[in-house]
Amino acid sequence: MSIEVTYCNQSDKKYLPVKKMIDSVRNIANQKLKNVGGSINLVVCDDTFIHALNKQYLAHDYPTDVITFxxxxxxxxxxxxxxxxxxxxxxxxxxxSLTQEMCRLAVHGALHIAGHDDDSDEKRQAMHKLENHYLNLAGFTNV
Known part of the structure; x- marks a missing residue:
């Protein structure tokens, strides 16, 4: 079973590292979710859009970098x-680079989907190590 990774741009930015982001998410999905099947939709948006999501679904009244559902x-x-x-x-x-940060956030979201949490210092450190691992696999060496 495989997981399809799709992309949607809700922002006004045209030149985004879409392929690297999708490949990073797909890499995690293929390793950690290989027996599940299904799809992950990767959406790039602006602060206004993510603020509304954060407020409506998580009761946080501020924009954030990444939200996973x-x-x-x-x-x-x-x-x-x-x-x-x-x-x-x-x-x-x-x-x-912006490319590296966008990929880090995509990886972070994919790790949440795979069941990783960052709700304590210990879990946050473990997740950060995994982020760095997957960023290295994507070709980023300065992590």
Missing amino acids: VLDEKPLDAEIYISYETAAEQAKDYKV
């Missing part, structure tokens, strides 16, 4: 929303 588990139906604006700010703060 698992709508169904078998077959998998999941969505990863990434704010382009927040990713651009974080790329500057972390001194990495």
Whole structure:
């Protein structure tokens, strides 16, 4: 069984690292969700859009970088929303390329779909190591 990864651009940005993002998500899906089947929709949006999602579904009244929803588990139906604006700010703060930050957020979302959490310091550190592993596989060496 395989997982289809689709992409939707809800932002006004045209030149996004779509292939690298999809490949990064697909890599995690093929390794960690290979017996599930289904689809993951990767959505790039702006801060206004992700703020509305964050407020409506998570009761957080602010924009965020990435939100993941698992709508169904078998077959998998999941969505990863990434704010382009927040990713651009974080790329500057972390001194990495926008491509790397967008891929990191896609990987982060895919890891949540695969069952990883970051709700404690220990889990956050473990997830960060996994993010770095998958970013290295995607060709990023400065993680």
